[in-house]
Amino acid sequence: MESHVNPLQAVVAPLALKIKTFLSKDNRNTIQFWHCPNKAEWPRHQLVDRQAKESHDLPTFPSKNSYLFSRKKECDDILCEWQTSFLTNPNKGSTLHGA
Numbered sequence: 001m002e003s004h005v006n007p008l009q010a011v012v013a014p015l016a017l018k019i020k021t022f023l024s025k026d027n028r029n030t031i032q033f034w035h036c037p038n039k040a041e042w043p044r045h046q047l048v049d050r051q052a053k054e055s056h057d058l059p060t061f062p063s064k065n066s067y068l069f070s071r072k073k074e075c076d077d078i079l080c081e082w083q084t085s086f087l088t089n090p091n092k093g094s095t096l097h098g099a
C-alpha cells in the first residue's frame with residue numbers, strides 16, 4: 001500500500017523537527033501553552049485575531065498549491081524571529097514573578 005503525505009504534514013513536520021531540536025538542546029528550553037478563550041479578551045489574542053481577519057497577503061508562491069508553502073515560509077520567518085528575540089533578550093534565563 002502506498003503512503004501519501006498530506007500537504008499540511010509536509011509543512012508541519014519540518015517545523016516540529018525544529019521545535020524538537022530546540023527543546024532537546026537544554027532542559028530549560030520549554031514551550032508553555034495557555035488556554036485563552038475569546039471571552040477572556042486577552043490583548044495578544046485580539047491582536048492575532050484582528051490581523052488574521054484583516055490580512056490580505058498574497059501567497060508567496062504563485063501556484064495552485066502555494067497557500068501551504070506561503071504559510072510554511074511565514075512560520076519559518078516567525079520561528080527565526082522568535083529565536084533572534086530569545087538570543088538577544090537580556091532577561092533570558094531569569095524568572096519574572098507576577099508576569
